[in-house]
Amino acid sequence: MAELIVFWVFAPLAVASGIAMLLQRNAVYSALFLVVNFFALAVFFLMLGAEFLFAVQIIVYAGAIMVLFLFVIMLLGVDREERLVEPIRWQRPLGIFLGVGITAEIFAAVRAGVGFAAKAPGGFALVNQGGNAQAIAKVLFTDYFLPFEITSILLIVAAVAAMVLAHRRRGAVSGPPPAGPARPQPDREAEVAG
Amino acid sequence: MIRLPLVLFFSAVLFSTGVYGVLARRNGVLVLMSIELMLNAVNVNLVAFSQYVRDIGGQVFALFVIAVAAAEVGIGLAIVILIFRNRESINVDEVSLLKW
């Protein structure tokens, strides 16, 4: 029962914040809505018996990745608004049609796969015995050890790649200065004229 | 216990939202954010199925997805910064040339 309440509070919140993220013109607002979304999903992980993932979700996604997004948005000053008008006229109806189609397909797949009344059989507490983090560690460092190592290599490669890509050589022309929230810039011309 | 299809539909809706964002938004940063949304929807599925089949492997997989997503964001944002430096804009529609 409690889980159902949690679901019906946080699922609409997650979907609404996801949609709000898409419809926002201001990139900073989009990022903030995505943070709300990640929090809602973290609560979902908690509900589904994944405490460790709850913490990882907040630390990595909300705490690091989204701050990185905000950092780039603020640094580039790309939070000025963006046109949301669709240039191709038939694309939107087609998209809606295909979306409905996929929804129907998912319904069919779920029905054929697990059935609408499928419930977790319970007893997941047994898997989580001794703590969820410990259970994950046990599997991660035995069965999934090679993927784990490969992931660490991937992260190092990504870090080096990001540095190589974004590194600016000394003496290169610096970009425009960071910019705050979208605001009118009234005095440019006046200054030039004056 | 929550019924599994509820969670599945929920994550499907989230995933589709992400797909729409990738296709419709022109801001490069927002495209990356939509990809994050899609990955998260997948994570919800993985964790839900992990509970359903009583195997912790699903959660481990979700952990890998998060790690890979972190790497992807790092590189993606570096590319966005590079594009911005070259074109003074991060509109992905304008990045249609392979060379300039």
Added chain:
Amino acid sequence: MGWLDWMLLLARIVLTFFMLLFALVIVIWLERKFIADMQTRPGPLRAGPRGVLITLADGMKLFFKESFVPTLADRPVYLIAPILAVVPAFLAFSVIPWGTHVTLFGREIPFQIADLNIGILWVLAMTSMTVYAVVLAGWSSGSNYPLLGSVRSSAQMISYEVGMGLALISVLMFTGHLKMSEIVAGQGGYYWGFVPRWNFIPQFPAFLLYLIAGLAETNRPPFDLPEAESELVAGFHTEYSGWRFAMLYLGEYLNTITVAAIATTLFLGGWRGPHPSFLPWLWPIAWFALKILVIFYVYVWIRGTMPRIRYDRLMAFGWKLLIPLGLFWVLATGTIVLLPGLYGSRGRLVAVGLIVGIGMLLLLAADVLERPRSRSREGASP
């Protein structure tokens, strides 16, 4: 859980909340007194005996001041940011055991709101949220200095979070627990009969690493670049006034208390300490408060004696020194934990020898790698 348990939980939450507020009042006054003492001036004197009530007086003043929103500010974000500064700080404190327990109504009631399974990770998650307050406050002000402050802080806080995480991980590996209560329980007893078995003795590098990263996480001097008044007016809170400014200010001090409380719990044995047998629940709280104050005094001491460092030095320090040190110490802790199990009592000796040897090699390597580059840089500069 009956209604009595719920009421007790509520009572615990309220109690912790007011203890924190009380601690805030005392700590802010103490900081001003300490710093005044270091600068040979009296500090606050008038409000209350020796100026104890200065914080309350300041709070009243700020509360009754007009709290306006700048014209160019991004209104909703500007209004949310101060709240974000306070809420995660309180939440982070909820897993910290700040006393043992009392027995009421036939129940053992711990002085801790929730003993989560993921204890330390919860703290890490909540402290990583505090960056949003600073970043959003600076961005939404619609002014250049706050924006620079927030861009600085976002980079600074992510960077030092890594160092902080590494310090916490080595403690985790050493104690083998995530739960706060178990970490404190693991620090009972004595080495050689008289030295308390607190983690900061075997984990001294991690302790130092945590304290330094904590300074940067809470934007305290000498790492207060986001609010460097000599460069950025007041950094991210330049445009804030009235109670909103008070919230940002409180959030900062709350974070400092939380960092000190975590350091106490993880490294200094939490509420442990020798005490007489009467009122057995009171002494642990006093010990806990005392340890927090010691760490806090060190922080104020650093503030009173160190100049603010340059931003690029800050980042270089974080990435090139703290993080490699943290990684090295995680490896070292691994050998300390594992080798005695594999090779018996001789393993401990081997582990310490390995750590010292590899550490010296790394120092030598860093020295060799660093030398030619610094020379060429000197040669290049006119």
